[in-house]
Amino acid sequence: xxxxxxxxxxxxxxxxxxxxxxxxxxxxxxxxxxxxxxxxxxxxxxxxxxxxxxxxxxxxxxxxxxxxxxxxxxxxxxxxxxxxxxxxxxxxxxxxxxxxxxxxxxxxxxxxxxxxxxxxxxxxxxxxxxxxxxxxxxxxxxxxxxxxxxxxxxxxxxxxxxxxxxxxxxxxxxxxxxxxxxxxxxxxxxxxxxxxxxxxxxxxxxxxxxxxxxxxxxxxxxxxxxxxxxxxxxxxxxxxxxxxxxxxxxxxxxxxxxxxxxxxxxxxxxxxxxx
Amino acid sequence: xxxxxxxxxxxxxxxxxxxxxxxxxxxxxxxxxxxxxxxxxxxxxxxxxxxxxxxxxxxxxxxxxxxxxxxxxxxxxxxxxxxxxxxxxxxxxxxxxxxxxxxxxxxxxxxxxxxxxxxxxxxxxxxxxxxxxxxxxxxxxxxxxxxxxxxxxxxxxxxxxxxxxxxxxxxxxxxxxxxxxxxxxxxxxxxxxxxxxxxxxxxxxxxxxxxxxxxxxxxxxxxxxxxxxxxxxxxxxxxxxxxxxxxxxxxxxxxxxxxxxxxxxxxxxxxxxxx
Numbered sequence: 001x002x003x004x005x006x007x008x009x010x011x012x013x014x015x016x017x018x019x020x021x022x023x024x025x026x027x028x029x030x031x032x033x034x035x036x037x038x039x040x041x042x043x044x045x046x047x048x049x050x051x052x053x054x055x056x057x058x059x060x061x062x063x064x065x066x067x068x069x070x071x072x073x074x075x076x077x078x079x080x081x082x083x084x085x086x087x088x089x090x091x092x093x094x095x096x097x098x099x100x101x102x103x104x105x106x107x108x109x110x111x112x113x114x115x116x117x118x119x120x121x122x123x124x125x126x127x128x129x130x131x132x133x134x135x136x137x138x139x140x141x142x143x144x145x146x147x148x149x150x151x152x153x154x155x156x157x158x159x160x161x162x163x164x165x166x167x168x169x170x171x172x173x174x175x176x177x178x179x180x181x182x183x184x185x186x187x188x189x190x191x192x193x194x195x196x197x198x199x200x201x202x203x204x205x206x207x208x209x210x211x212x213x214x215x216x217x218x219x220x221x222x223x224x225x226x227x228x229x230x231x232x233x234x235x236x237x238x239x240x241x242x243x244x245x246x247x248x249x250x251x252x253x254x255x256x257x258x259x260x261x262x263x264x265x266x267x268x269x270x271x272x273x274x275x
Numbered sequence: 276x277x278x279x280x281x282x283x284x285x286x287x288x289x290x291x292x293x294x295x296x297x298x299x300x301x302x303x304x305x306x307x308x309x310x311x312x313x314x315x316x317x318x319x320x321x322x323x324x325x326x327x328x329x330x331x332x333x334x335x336x337x338x339x340x341x342x343x344x345x346x347x348x349x350x351x352x353x354x355x356x357x358x359x360x361x362x363x364x365x366x367x368x369x370x371x372x373x374x375x376x377x378x379x380x381x382x383x384x385x386x387x388x389x390x391x392x393x394x395x396x397x398x399x400x401x402x403x404x405x406x407x408x409x410x411x412x413x414x415x416x417x418x419x420x421x422x423x424x425x426x427x428x429x430x431x432x433x434x435x436x437x438x439x440x441x442x443x444x445x446x447x448x449x450x451x452x453x454x455x456x457x458x459x460x461x462x463x464x465x466x467x468x469x470x471x472x473x474x475x476x477x478x479x480x481x482x483x484x485x486x487x488x489x490x491x492x493x494x495x496x497x498x499x500x501x502x503x504x505x506x507x508x509x510x511x512x513x514x515x516x517x518x519x520x521x522x523x524x525x526x527x528x529x530x531x532x533x534x535x536x537x538x539x540x541x542x543x544x545x546x547x548x549x550x
Contacts, residue, residue, distance in 0.1 A: 022378070060374070060378055060381075062372070062374055062378045062379070062381035062382045062385065063378070063381050065381070065382065065385040065389075066381040066382070066384045066385040066389060067389070068347075068351065068385070068389045068390070069344065069347055069348055069351060072343075072344055072347045073344055076343065076344060094374075096372065096373060096374050096398070096401075097337070097371065098371060098398060099335070099337055099369075099371050100423065100424065100425040101425065103297070103335055103337045103338070104337070106335075106337035106338050106340065106341040107337045107340065107341070109341045110337065110340040110341040110343070114340075114341060114342070114343045115343070123371070123373060123398045123400050123401075124400060124430075124431065125398050125399060125400045125420055125423075125431060125432065126371075126398075126420070126423050126425060126427050126428065126432075127425070127426070127427020127428055127429065127430030127431055127432070128426065128427040128430055129425050129426050129427040130425065130427050131427070145400055145401070148375065148400075148401050149375065150375040150376065150401060150402070150404050150405065151402070151403065151404050152375075152401050152402020152403040152404040152405050152406070153401065153402055154402065155399075155402030155403055155448050156399065156400060156402055156436075156441065156444065156445065156448070157400065157401075157402070159436045159437070159441075159444065160436065160437065161431075161434045161435065161436050161441070162434070162435065166431065166434075166436070166441070169431065169434065170431065173430050173431070
Protein backbone atom coordinates (compact mmCIF):
# COMPACT_ATOMS: atom_id res chain seq x y z
CA UNK A 1 0.00 0.00 0.00
CA UNK A 2 1.38 3.43 -0.96
CA UNK A 3 1.32 6.63 1.09
CA UNK A 4 -1.14 8.12 -1.32
CA UNK A 5 -3.47 5.13 -1.04
CA UNK A 6 -3.46 5.55 2.74
CA UNK A 7 -4.21 9.24 2.34
CA UNK A 8 -7.04 8.50 -0.09
CA UNK A 9 -8.57 6.10 2.42
CA UNK A 10 -8.27 8.75 5.14
CA UNK A 11 -10.03 11.37 3.06
CA UNK A 12 -12.71 8.96 1.91
CA UNK A 13 -13.51 7.66 5.38
CA UNK A 14 -12.78 11.03 7.02
CA UNK A 15 -10.84 9.09 9.57
CA UNK A 16 -7.21 8.48 10.43
CA UNK A 17 -8.13 6.04 13.15
CA UNK A 18 -6.07 2.93 13.77
CA UNK A 19 -7.68 0.34 16.02
CA UNK A 20 -5.32 -1.64 18.22
CA UNK A 21 -6.29 -5.30 18.45
CA UNK A 22 -4.68 -6.07 21.81
CA UNK A 23 -6.80 -9.06 22.66
CA UNK A 24 -6.84 -10.25 26.25
CA UNK A 25 -9.03 -13.29 26.99
CA UNK A 26 -9.75 -11.85 30.42
CA UNK A 27 -11.24 -8.70 28.93
CA UNK A 28 -13.27 -9.95 25.99
CA UNK A 29 -16.96 -10.76 26.48
CA UNK A 30 -17.15 -14.04 28.40
CA UNK A 31 -19.69 -15.52 25.99
CA UNK A 32 -16.99 -15.59 23.28
CA UNK A 33 -14.89 -18.02 25.29
CA UNK A 34 -17.14 -20.82 24.07
CA UNK A 35 -16.02 -20.19 20.49
CA UNK A 36 -13.44 -22.47 18.86
CA UNK A 37 -11.10 -19.47 18.44
CA UNK A 38 -12.30 -16.74 20.82
CA UNK A 39 -9.54 -14.29 19.88
CA UNK A 40 -10.33 -14.44 16.18
CA UNK A 41 -14.06 -14.39 16.86
CA UNK A 42 -13.56 -11.21 18.85
CA UNK A 43 -11.35 -9.58 16.22
CA UNK A 44 -13.69 -10.51 13.40
CA UNK A 45 -16.67 -8.99 15.20
CA UNK A 46 -14.69 -5.82 16.01
CA UNK A 47 -13.46 -5.51 12.43
CA UNK A 48 -16.90 -6.14 10.94
CA UNK A 49 -18.39 -3.44 13.17
CA UNK A 50 -15.68 -0.79 12.74
CA UNK A 51 -13.96 -1.20 9.36
CA UNK A 52 -15.84 1.74 7.82
CA UNK A 53 -14.64 4.00 10.65
CA UNK A 54 -10.94 3.06 10.71
CA UNK A 55 -8.17 3.08 8.12
CA UNK A 56 -5.80 0.77 9.97
CA UNK A 57 -5.73 -2.14 12.41
CA UNK A 58 -2.79 -2.87 14.65
CA UNK A 59 -2.61 -6.23 16.41
CA UNK A 60 0.08 -6.16 19.09
CA UNK A 61 1.92 -9.44 18.74
CA UNK A 62 2.63 -9.75 22.48
CA UNK A 63 -1.00 -10.49 23.24
CA UNK A 64 -1.08 -13.31 20.70
CA UNK A 65 2.30 -14.77 21.65
CA UNK A 66 1.25 -15.00 25.27
CA UNK A 67 -1.29 -17.66 24.23
CA UNK A 68 1.34 -19.69 22.41
CA UNK A 69 0.55 -21.59 19.26
CA UNK A 70 -3.16 -20.95 19.65
CA UNK A 71 -2.58 -17.20 19.86
CA UNK A 72 -0.22 -17.18 16.91
CA UNK A 73 -2.89 -18.97 14.91
CA UNK A 74 -5.47 -16.34 15.89
CA UNK A 75 -3.06 -13.65 14.69
CA UNK A 76 -2.61 -15.37 11.34
CA UNK A 77 -6.38 -15.75 10.94
CA UNK A 78 -6.88 -12.09 11.80
CA UNK A 79 -4.42 -10.75 9.23
CA UNK A 80 -5.75 -13.20 6.65
CA UNK A 81 -9.28 -11.97 7.29
CA UNK A 82 -8.20 -8.34 7.00
CA UNK A 83 -6.33 -8.98 3.75
CA UNK A 84 -9.19 -11.01 2.25
CA UNK A 85 -12.18 -8.93 3.27
CA UNK A 86 -10.72 -5.47 3.64
CA UNK A 87 -7.72 -5.06 1.34
CA UNK A 88 -8.09 -1.26 1.58
CA UNK A 89 -7.19 -1.39 5.30
CA UNK A 90 -3.59 -0.60 6.28
CA UNK A 91 -2.32 -3.36 8.57
CA UNK A 92 0.33 -2.91 11.24
CA UNK A 93 2.11 -5.73 13.07
CA UNK A 94 2.95 -4.01 16.32
CA UNK A 95 5.90 -6.27 17.03
CA UNK A 96 8.72 -3.86 17.96
CA UNK A 97 11.30 -6.17 16.43
CA UNK A 98 14.92 -5.47 15.47
CA UNK A 99 18.05 -7.62 15.40
CA UNK A 100 21.29 -8.07 13.43
CA UNK A 101 20.89 -8.03 9.66
CA UNK A 102 20.28 -11.67 8.82
CA UNK A 103 17.85 -11.94 11.73
CA UNK A 104 15.91 -8.77 10.97
CA UNK A 105 15.48 -10.19 7.47
CA UNK A 106 13.74 -13.14 9.07
CA UNK A 107 11.37 -10.93 11.01
CA UNK A 108 10.66 -8.92 7.88
CA UNK A 109 9.90 -12.15 6.05
CA UNK A 110 7.65 -13.34 8.88
CA UNK A 111 5.50 -10.21 8.95
CA UNK A 112 5.62 -8.97 5.35
CA UNK A 113 5.75 -12.22 3.38
CA UNK A 114 4.43 -15.00 5.54
CA UNK A 115 1.61 -13.03 7.15
CA UNK A 116 1.20 -10.25 4.62
CA UNK A 117 1.15 -7.23 6.93
CA UNK A 118 1.60 -3.83 5.27
CA UNK A 119 3.91 -2.62 8.04
CA UNK A 120 5.70 -3.58 11.21
CA UNK A 121 6.94 -1.57 14.17
CA UNK A 122 10.71 -1.75 14.72
CA UNK A 123 12.95 -0.72 17.64
CA UNK A 124 15.91 1.44 16.60
CA UNK A 125 18.52 0.55 19.24
CA UNK A 126 20.58 -1.76 17.00
CA UNK A 127 20.90 0.78 14.19
CA UNK A 128 21.12 0.71 10.42
CA UNK A 129 21.61 -2.99 9.64
CA UNK A 130 18.79 -3.92 12.00
CA UNK A 131 16.34 -1.61 10.20
CA UNK A 132 17.31 -1.77 6.52
CA UNK A 133 16.25 -5.42 6.07
CA UNK A 134 12.69 -4.25 6.78
CA UNK A 135 13.05 -1.23 4.50
CA UNK A 136 14.15 -3.48 1.65
CA UNK A 137 10.56 -4.63 1.09
CA UNK A 138 8.80 -2.69 -1.63
CA UNK A 139 5.32 -1.37 -0.85
CA UNK A 140 5.84 -2.21 2.82
CA UNK A 141 6.39 0.24 5.66
CA UNK A 142 8.71 0.19 8.64
CA UNK A 143 7.36 2.08 11.61
CA UNK A 144 10.34 3.01 13.75
CA UNK A 145 9.97 3.77 17.45
CA UNK A 146 10.97 7.39 17.94
CA UNK A 147 9.21 8.66 21.05
CA UNK A 148 6.96 6.17 22.78
CA UNK A 149 3.94 6.94 24.93
CA UNK A 150 5.11 5.33 28.17
CA UNK A 151 6.88 6.75 31.20
CA UNK A 152 10.07 4.85 30.41
CA UNK A 153 10.42 6.95 27.25
CA UNK A 154 12.22 9.51 29.39
CA UNK A 155 14.92 7.02 30.43
CA UNK A 156 16.75 7.28 27.10
CA UNK A 157 14.63 8.69 24.26
CA UNK A 158 14.65 12.28 25.49
CA UNK A 159 18.25 12.25 26.72
CA UNK A 160 20.57 14.68 24.96
CA UNK A 161 22.86 13.07 22.40
CA UNK A 162 25.24 15.67 21.10
CA UNK A 163 22.95 18.67 20.55
CA UNK A 164 19.62 16.90 20.26
CA UNK A 165 17.36 14.39 21.99
CA UNK A 166 17.99 10.72 21.24
CA UNK A 167 14.60 10.42 19.49
CA UNK A 168 15.64 13.26 17.17
CA UNK A 169 18.95 11.53 16.49
CA UNK A 170 17.06 8.30 15.76
CA UNK A 171 14.82 10.04 13.24
CA UNK A 172 17.61 11.95 11.52
CA UNK A 173 19.90 8.93 11.34
CA UNK A 174 17.13 6.64 10.12
CA UNK A 175 16.33 9.10 7.33
CA UNK A 176 19.84 8.35 5.94
CA UNK A 177 19.06 4.61 5.67
CA UNK A 178 18.38 3.02 2.29
CA UNK A 179 14.71 3.32 1.29
CA UNK A 180 13.98 5.76 4.11
CA UNK A 181 10.90 6.82 2.15
CA UNK A 182 9.38 3.59 3.52
CA UNK A 183 9.77 4.80 7.11
CA UNK A 184 7.02 5.91 9.43
CA UNK A 185 7.58 6.85 13.07
CA UNK A 186 5.90 6.09 16.37
CA UNK A 187 5.37 9.26 18.38
CA UNK A 188 3.35 9.03 21.58
CA UNK A 189 0.33 11.29 21.99
CA UNK A 190 1.09 11.77 25.65
CA UNK A 191 3.95 14.06 24.61
CA UNK A 192 2.34 16.38 22.10
CA UNK A 193 4.94 19.04 22.89
CA UNK A 194 7.40 16.85 20.98
CA UNK A 195 5.15 16.17 17.99
CA UNK A 196 5.95 19.46 16.31
CA UNK A 197 9.67 18.72 16.66
CA UNK A 198 9.20 15.36 14.97
CA UNK A 199 7.02 16.85 12.24
CA UNK A 200 9.70 19.45 11.52
CA UNK A 201 12.27 16.68 11.02
CA UNK A 202 10.07 14.55 8.76
CA UNK A 203 7.50 16.77 7.06
CA UNK A 204 6.31 13.99 4.73
CA UNK A 205 6.40 10.84 6.86
CA UNK A 206 3.36 9.22 8.42
CA UNK A 207 3.38 9.29 12.21
CA UNK A 208 1.71 6.50 14.17
CA UNK A 209 0.42 8.05 17.36
CA UNK A 210 -0.49 5.72 20.21
CA UNK A 211 -1.68 6.89 23.58
CA UNK A 212 -4.93 8.61 22.64
CA UNK A 213 -7.74 7.32 24.81
CA UNK A 214 -6.79 4.97 27.67
CA UNK A 215 -3.33 6.49 27.89
CA UNK A 216 -4.70 10.05 28.07
CA UNK A 217 -3.55 11.79 24.88
CA UNK A 218 -5.57 14.62 23.38
CA UNK A 219 -6.62 14.28 19.74
CA UNK A 220 -6.90 17.98 18.93
CA UNK A 221 -3.41 18.69 20.29
CA UNK A 222 -1.99 15.75 18.35
CA UNK A 223 -3.46 17.10 15.12
CA UNK A 224 -2.38 20.66 15.80
CA UNK A 225 1.23 19.57 16.23
CA UNK A 226 1.51 16.49 14.07
CA UNK A 227 -0.57 16.89 10.92
CA UNK A 228 1.00 17.66 7.60
CA UNK A 229 -0.68 18.78 4.37
CA UNK A 230 -1.72 15.24 3.45
CA UNK A 231 -2.79 14.48 7.04
CA UNK A 232 0.21 12.19 7.72
CA UNK A 233 -1.20 10.78 10.94
CA UNK A 234 -2.51 7.44 12.09
CA UNK A 235 -3.94 7.80 15.57
CA UNK A 236 -4.27 4.55 17.45
CA UNK A 237 -6.79 3.65 20.08
CA UNK A 238 -6.95 0.16 21.51
CA UNK A 239 -8.63 -0.44 24.86
CA UNK A 240 -11.05 2.51 24.71
CA UNK A 241 -12.60 1.02 21.58
CA UNK A 242 -12.29 -2.75 21.75
CA UNK A 243 -13.25 -3.02 25.42
CA UNK A 244 -16.03 -0.43 25.34
CA UNK A 245 -18.37 -3.19 26.54
CA UNK A 246 -17.92 -6.73 27.82
CA UNK A 247 -21.51 -7.66 27.05
CA UNK A 248 -23.19 -9.15 24.01
CA UNK A 249 -23.26 -5.61 22.58
CA UNK A 250 -19.44 -5.36 22.53
CA UNK A 251 -19.12 -4.94 18.78
CA UNK A 252 -21.76 -2.21 18.66
CA UNK A 253 -20.17 -0.50 21.66
CA UNK A 254 -16.79 -0.64 19.89
CA UNK A 255 -18.40 0.84 16.79
CA UNK A 256 -19.91 3.64 18.87
CA UNK A 257 -16.54 4.42 20.48
CA UNK A 258 -14.82 4.30 17.08
CA UNK A 259 -17.51 6.55 15.62
CA UNK A 260 -16.93 9.14 18.31
CA UNK A 261 -13.27 9.21 17.34
CA UNK A 262 -14.12 9.28 13.65
CA UNK A 263 -16.50 12.19 14.15
CA UNK A 264 -13.84 14.18 15.98
CA UNK A 265 -11.45 13.39 13.14
CA UNK A 266 -14.03 14.38 10.52
CA UNK A 267 -14.50 17.69 12.28
CA UNK A 268 -10.77 18.34 12.42
CA UNK A 269 -10.39 17.42 8.74
CA UNK A 270 -13.33 19.66 7.87
CA UNK A 271 -11.87 22.60 9.77
CA UNK A 272 -8.63 22.31 7.85
CA UNK A 273 -10.44 21.75 4.58
CA UNK A 274 -9.40 18.13 3.95
CA UNK A 275 -12.61 16.71 2.65
CA UNK B 276 17.85 -21.10 37.59
CA UNK B 277 20.07 -19.02 39.88
CA UNK B 278 23.37 -17.34 39.03
CA UNK B 279 25.18 -19.81 41.22
CA UNK B 280 23.58 -22.78 39.44
CA UNK B 281 24.76 -21.40 36.12
CA UNK B 282 28.26 -20.94 37.53
CA UNK B 283 28.26 -24.49 38.91
CA UNK B 284 27.32 -25.83 35.49
CA UNK B 285 30.12 -23.77 33.92
CA UNK B 286 32.71 -25.14 36.32
CA UNK B 287 31.44 -28.70 36.00
CA UNK B 288 31.38 -28.67 32.20
CA UNK B 289 34.42 -26.39 31.96
CA UNK B 290 32.44 -24.47 29.40
CA UNK B 291 30.58 -21.19 29.19
CA UNK B 292 29.40 -21.92 25.69
CA UNK B 293 25.93 -20.93 24.54
CA UNK B 294 24.80 -22.47 21.27
CA UNK B 295 22.54 -20.32 19.13
CA UNK B 296 19.77 -22.32 17.50
CA UNK B 297 19.14 -20.05 14.51
CA UNK B 298 17.57 -22.64 12.29
CA UNK B 299 17.33 -21.91 8.58
CA UNK B 300 15.71 -24.60 6.43
CA UNK B 301 18.01 -23.63 3.59
CA UNK B 302 21.09 -24.39 5.66
CA UNK B 303 20.20 -27.57 7.52
CA UNK B 304 21.13 -30.94 6.01
CA UNK B 305 18.72 -31.57 3.11
CA UNK B 306 17.94 -35.10 4.29
CA UNK B 307 16.16 -33.64 7.35
CA UNK B 308 13.58 -31.92 5.16
CA UNK B 309 11.79 -35.26 4.88
CA UNK B 310 11.09 -35.23 8.63
CA UNK B 311 7.66 -34.25 9.92
CA UNK B 312 9.25 -31.31 11.82
CA UNK B 313 12.67 -30.67 10.26
CA UNK B 314 13.48 -27.74 12.53
CA UNK B 315 12.87 -29.69 15.70
CA UNK B 316 14.62 -32.77 14.29
CA UNK B 317 17.66 -30.58 13.60
CA UNK B 318 17.60 -28.95 17.05
CA UNK B 319 17.14 -32.28 18.83
CA UNK B 320 20.11 -33.80 17.02
CA UNK B 321 22.28 -30.75 17.75
CA UNK B 322 21.25 -30.71 21.42
CA UNK B 323 21.80 -34.47 21.81
CA UNK B 324 25.28 -34.13 20.33
CA UNK B 325 26.41 -31.01 22.19
CA UNK B 326 24.59 -30.73 25.54
CA UNK B 327 27.64 -31.89 27.51
CA UNK B 328 29.75 -29.15 25.91
CA UNK B 329 27.41 -26.19 26.35
CA UNK B 330 25.71 -24.59 29.33
CA UNK B 331 23.09 -22.65 27.40
CA UNK B 332 21.02 -22.75 24.21
CA UNK B 333 19.64 -19.68 22.55
CA UNK B 334 16.98 -20.06 19.87
CA UNK B 335 16.52 -16.79 18.02
CA UNK B 336 12.76 -16.36 17.66
CA UNK B 337 13.02 -14.63 14.27
CA UNK B 338 14.04 -17.83 12.54
CA UNK B 339 11.02 -19.66 13.94
CA UNK B 340 8.55 -16.85 13.31
CA UNK B 341 9.57 -16.67 9.68
CA UNK B 342 8.04 -20.14 9.21
CA UNK B 343 4.76 -19.07 10.81
CA UNK B 344 2.72 -21.46 12.90
CA UNK B 345 4.92 -24.39 11.94
CA UNK B 346 8.03 -22.56 13.10
CA UNK B 347 6.42 -21.46 16.35
CA UNK B 348 5.50 -25.07 17.02
CA UNK B 349 9.11 -26.14 16.41
CA UNK B 350 10.24 -23.51 18.92
CA UNK B 351 7.79 -24.79 21.52
CA UNK B 352 8.93 -28.36 20.96
CA UNK B 353 12.57 -27.29 21.25
CA UNK B 354 12.18 -25.54 24.59
CA UNK B 355 9.99 -28.37 25.86
CA UNK B 356 12.69 -30.86 24.90
CA UNK B 357 15.39 -28.81 26.62
CA UNK B 358 13.34 -28.43 29.80
CA UNK B 359 12.42 -32.13 29.89
CA UNK B 360 15.71 -33.73 28.99
CA UNK B 361 18.25 -31.17 30.10
CA UNK B 362 16.87 -29.14 33.00
CA UNK B 363 20.44 -28.12 33.93
CA UNK B 364 20.74 -26.16 30.68
CA UNK B 365 20.15 -22.39 30.81
CA UNK B 366 17.69 -21.42 28.09
CA UNK B 367 17.56 -18.06 26.35
CA UNK B 368 14.74 -16.83 24.15
CA UNK B 369 16.61 -14.44 21.89
CA UNK B 370 13.56 -12.36 21.15
CA UNK B 371 14.72 -8.76 21.70
CA UNK B 372 11.27 -7.76 22.90
CA UNK B 373 10.18 -4.64 24.79
CA UNK B 374 6.96 -2.61 24.85
CA UNK B 375 4.80 -0.54 27.22
CA UNK B 376 4.19 -2.13 30.60
CA UNK B 377 1.02 -4.16 30.06
CA UNK B 378 2.43 -5.43 26.77
CA UNK B 379 5.88 -6.34 28.08
CA UNK B 380 4.03 -8.35 30.74
CA UNK B 381 2.50 -10.34 27.92
CA UNK B 382 5.86 -11.05 26.34
CA UNK B 383 7.25 -12.06 29.73
CA UNK B 384 4.30 -14.39 30.18
CA UNK B 385 4.81 -15.86 26.71
CA UNK B 386 8.48 -16.69 27.19
CA UNK B 387 8.74 -17.34 30.93
CA UNK B 388 5.39 -18.96 31.71
CA UNK B 389 3.94 -20.35 28.53
CA UNK B 390 7.20 -21.65 27.07
CA UNK B 391 9.29 -21.91 30.23
CA UNK B 392 12.46 -20.19 29.08
CA UNK B 393 14.93 -19.20 31.82
CA UNK B 394 15.64 -15.86 30.17
CA UNK B 395 14.74 -13.53 27.35
CA UNK B 396 16.65 -10.81 25.54
CA UNK B 397 15.05 -7.36 25.80
CA UNK B 398 15.66 -4.08 23.94
CA UNK B 399 16.13 -1.08 26.27
CA UNK B 400 14.83 1.79 24.12
CA UNK B 401 11.44 2.09 25.87
CA UNK B 402 12.95 2.30 29.35
CA UNK B 403 11.95 1.25 32.83
CA UNK B 404 8.32 0.20 32.46
CA UNK B 405 9.19 -1.84 29.36
CA UNK B 406 11.85 -3.83 31.23
CA UNK B 407 10.51 -4.23 34.77
CA UNK B 408 7.62 -6.55 33.77
CA UNK B 409 10.28 -9.06 32.72
CA UNK B 410 12.31 -8.48 35.89
CA UNK B 411 9.24 -9.20 38.01
CA UNK B 412 9.59 -12.94 37.35
CA UNK B 413 11.47 -14.75 40.11
CA UNK B 414 14.24 -17.11 39.05
CA UNK B 415 14.08 -15.72 35.53
CA UNK B 416 16.63 -13.48 33.86
CA UNK B 417 16.27 -10.48 31.60
CA UNK B 418 19.15 -10.07 29.19
CA UNK B 419 19.19 -6.41 28.17
CA UNK B 420 20.82 -5.27 24.95
CA UNK B 421 23.70 -3.01 25.90
CA UNK B 422 26.25 -3.12 23.10
CA UNK B 423 25.37 -5.38 20.20
CA UNK B 424 27.77 -7.08 17.80
CA UNK B 425 26.55 -5.52 14.57
CA UNK B 426 27.73 -2.49 12.63
CA UNK B 427 24.57 -0.56 13.43
CA UNK B 428 25.59 -0.60 17.10
CA UNK B 429 27.57 2.56 16.35
CA UNK B 430 24.48 4.44 15.18
CA UNK B 431 23.23 5.05 18.72
CA UNK B 432 24.72 2.73 21.34
CA UNK B 433 28.15 4.34 21.39
CA UNK B 434 26.89 7.93 21.03
CA UNK B 435 27.70 10.19 23.96
CA UNK B 436 24.77 10.85 26.28
CA UNK B 437 25.77 13.39 28.85
CA UNK B 438 29.27 12.19 29.86
CA UNK B 439 29.03 8.56 28.80
CA UNK B 440 28.14 6.31 25.89
CA UNK B 441 24.46 5.37 25.51
CA UNK B 442 25.22 1.71 26.28
CA UNK B 443 26.78 2.81 29.57
CA UNK B 444 23.75 4.94 30.34
CA UNK B 445 21.51 1.94 29.55
CA UNK B 446 23.43 -0.30 31.95
CA UNK B 447 23.59 2.27 34.77
CA UNK B 448 19.94 3.20 34.42
CA UNK B 449 18.80 -0.41 34.20
CA UNK B 450 20.68 -1.20 37.40
CA UNK B 451 18.27 1.19 39.19
CA UNK B 452 15.23 -0.83 38.04
CA UNK B 453 13.38 -3.09 40.48
CA UNK B 454 14.96 -6.55 40.71
CA UNK B 455 18.01 -5.45 38.74
CA UNK B 456 19.81 -8.49 40.20
CA UNK B 457 17.87 -10.44 37.56
CA UNK B 458 19.57 -8.50 34.74
CA UNK B 459 22.20 -9.81 32.39
CA UNK B 460 23.58 -7.80 29.47
CA UNK B 461 24.32 -8.46 25.82
CA UNK B 462 27.79 -7.20 24.91
CA UNK B 463 29.11 -8.03 21.46
CA UNK B 464 32.45 -9.81 21.15
CA UNK B 465 33.36 -7.77 18.13
CA UNK B 466 33.98 -4.82 20.45
CA UNK B 467 36.17 -6.26 23.18
CA UNK B 468 37.59 -2.82 23.89
CA UNK B 469 34.23 -2.01 25.45
CA UNK B 470 33.88 -5.22 27.48
CA UNK B 471 36.10 -3.96 30.28
CA UNK B 472 33.97 -0.80 30.54
CA UNK B 473 30.85 -2.90 30.88
CA UNK B 474 32.46 -5.23 33.39
CA UNK B 475 33.51 -2.24 35.49
CA UNK B 476 29.88 -1.05 35.61
CA UNK B 477 28.42 -4.46 36.49
CA UNK B 478 31.07 -6.55 38.24
CA UNK B 479 28.61 -9.29 39.19
CA UNK B 480 26.26 -9.56 36.22
CA UNK B 481 26.42 -12.26 33.60
CA UNK B 482 27.29 -10.97 30.14
CA UNK B 483 25.95 -12.73 27.07
CA UNK B 484 28.54 -12.31 24.36
CA UNK B 485 27.49 -12.95 20.77
CA UNK B 486 29.76 -12.49 17.80
CA UNK B 487 32.41 -15.12 18.52
CA UNK B 488 32.89 -17.34 15.48
CA UNK B 489 31.05 -16.35 12.30
CA UNK B 490 31.00 -12.70 13.36
CA UNK B 491 34.76 -12.65 14.06
CA UNK B 492 35.12 -12.10 17.82
CA UNK B 493 38.17 -13.43 19.68
CA UNK B 494 37.49 -15.66 22.70
CA UNK B 495 40.70 -14.94 24.60
CA UNK B 496 40.17 -11.18 24.35
CA UNK B 497 36.56 -11.54 25.46
CA UNK B 498 37.66 -13.46 28.55
CA UNK B 499 40.50 -11.08 29.33
CA UNK B 500 38.16 -8.11 29.37
CA UNK B 501 34.85 -9.64 30.40
CA UNK B 502 35.38 -12.36 32.97
CA UNK B 503 34.69 -11.81 36.64
CA UNK B 504 35.66 -13.97 39.58
CA UNK B 505 32.77 -16.38 39.04
CA UNK B 506 33.32 -16.40 35.25
CA UNK B 507 30.22 -14.29 34.53
CA UNK B 508 30.24 -14.94 30.80
CA UNK B 509 28.08 -16.84 28.37
CA UNK B 510 29.73 -16.84 24.96
CA UNK B 511 27.43 -17.59 22.09
CA UNK B 512 28.25 -19.25 18.83
CA UNK B 513 25.53 -20.10 16.33
CA UNK B 514 26.43 -20.66 12.70
CA UNK B 515 30.02 -21.87 13.28
CA UNK B 516 28.65 -24.76 15.33
CA UNK B 517 25.23 -25.70 13.99
CA UNK B 518 26.18 -25.41 10.33
CA UNK B 519 29.62 -27.05 10.64
CA UNK B 520 28.41 -29.64 8.13
CA UNK B 521 25.38 -30.00 5.88
CA UNK B 522 25.87 -33.75 5.53
CA UNK B 523 24.59 -36.73 7.47
CA UNK B 524 27.43 -36.06 9.92
CA UNK B 525 26.06 -32.63 10.86
CA UNK B 526 25.49 -33.45 14.53
CA UNK B 527 28.96 -34.89 14.97
CA UNK B 528 30.45 -31.94 13.11
CA UNK B 529 28.56 -29.57 15.43
CA UNK B 530 29.86 -31.53 18.43
CA UNK B 531 33.40 -31.23 17.09
CA UNK B 532 33.04 -27.48 16.61
CA UNK B 533 31.50 -27.11 20.06
CA UNK B 534 34.27 -29.21 21.56
CA UNK B 535 36.92 -26.96 20.07
CA UNK B 536 35.25 -24.00 21.77
CA UNK B 537 34.85 -25.96 25.01
CA UNK B 538 38.52 -26.92 25.00
CA UNK B 539 39.58 -23.31 24.54
CA UNK B 540 37.26 -22.39 27.40
CA UNK B 541 38.63 -25.20 29.56
CA UNK B 542 42.15 -23.94 28.94
CA UNK B 543 41.19 -20.37 29.85
CA UNK B 544 39.44 -21.56 33.01
CA UNK B 545 42.45 -23.70 33.91
CA UNK B 546 44.84 -20.81 33.44
CA UNK B 547 42.83 -18.68 35.83
CA UNK B 548 42.38 -21.56 38.26
CA UNK B 549 38.60 -22.05 37.86
CA UNK B 550 38.42 -25.82 37.96
